[in-house]
Amino acid sequence: MTTKELYTKIKDEKQMPPLRNPSLLIGQNDLTSLSYLHEPAVLHNLKVRFCDRNAIYTYCGIVLVAINPYNELPIYGDETIMAYRGQAMGDLDPHIFAVSEEAYTKLEREKRDQSIIVSGESGAGKTVSAKYAMRYFAAVGGNASETQAIGNAKTTRNDNSSRFGKFIEIHFDDQYRISGASMRTYLLEKSRVVYQSAGERNYHIFYQLCAAAMHMPELELGQYTDRQEYTYNTNVKTLIICGAI
Numbered sequence: 104m105t106t107k108e109l110y111t112k113i114k115d116e117k118q119m120p121p122l123r124n125p126s127l128l129i130g131q132n133d134l135t136s137l138s139y140l141h142e143p144a145v146l147h148n149l150k151v152r153f154c155d156r157n158a159i160y161t162y163c164g165i166v167l168v169a170i171n172p173y174n175e176l177p178i179y180g181d182e183t184i185m186a187y188r189g190q191a192m193g194d195l196d197p198h199i200f201a202v203s204e205e206a207y208t209k210l211e212r213e214k215r216d217q218s219i220i221v222s223g224e225s226g227a228g229k230t231v232s233a234k235y236a237m238r239y240f241a242a243v244g245g246n247a248s249e250t251q252a253i254g255n256a257k258t259t260r261n262d263n264s265s266r267f268g269k270f271i272e273i274h275f276d277d278q279y280r281i282s283g284a285s286m287r288t289y290l291l292e293k294s295r296v297v298y299q300s301a302g303e304r305n306y307h308i309f310y311q312l313c314a315a316a317m318h319m320p321e322l323e324l325g326q327y328t329d330r331q332e333y334t335y336n337t338n339v340k341t342l343i344i345c346g347a348i
């Protein structure tokens with residue numbers, strides 16, 4: 104085959120439509136069970152599950168793919184937690200609780216630290232997913248307080264966007280009950296304190312301070328009580344709060 108023929112062949116192959124999966128496989132809850140695993144097939148499968156079946160979770164092997172429904176779904180209640188308790192991943196429909204159960208079981212069985220990595224673009228649902236995972240651990244392993252952060256702000260993608268990275272550790276005792284939790288933060292978006300793009304806001308805490316100042320004159324923030332007018336100011340108290348994040 105000449106080089107020209109080879110190029111033509113490659114070009115033709117690239118223009119071929121992607122191979123279709125048998126209709127029987129469309130909507131499978133694990134992408135790895137598809138015969139042809141290419142981008143159109145993945146997107147189509149996720150679309151069918153989300154649009155036709157309201158299923159926001161799909162496995163891709165041991166990875167859980169989640170679609171943000173931007174809607175409250177009745178799939179996070181105590182009865183759902185109990186349904187996933189003791190079940191292996193794959194026994195029930197894909198769910199963040201199944202991943203949490205897997206981590207909890209492995210912690211018990213292998214007595215080794217477990218990690219769940221939550222990744223996605225801004226607004227994808229990472230914080231909410233981590234919250235549901237912690238809710239699961241709290242339900243099966245004792246009580247855990249939800250960690251509140253003040254490094255959140257409104258962006259064009261997410262009204263409550265976490266503007267920092269989080270490393271959350273949940274500690275279990277010998278009886279596999281939660282004994283504590285800690286969160287380490289890093290890479291805070293410091294520039295947001297002095298600059299916000301159009302349609303975005305500064306950190307929630309500053310607006311909350313302004314609102315509080317209306318009722319607490321001793322805070323000496325009186326001149327900043329108009330939230331619409333509020334912009335960055337080299338106010339010493341503001342800077343101290345920022346440093347404590």
Ligand SMILES: Nc1ncnc2c1ncn2[C@@H]1O[C@H](COP(=O)(O)OP(=O)(O)OP(=O)(O)O)[C@@H](O)[C@H]1O
Pocket residue numbers: 171172173174175176223224225226227228229230231232261263264265266
């Ligand atoms: N499982 C879910 N069910 C219903 N709504 C959800 C779910 N996950 C996310 N959301 C909605 O999407 C919004 C954004 O989610 P979240 O704050 O978790 O995104 P994020 O990935 O942490 O974003 P950022 O990186 O900007 O902090 C939430 O405030 C919530 O309204």
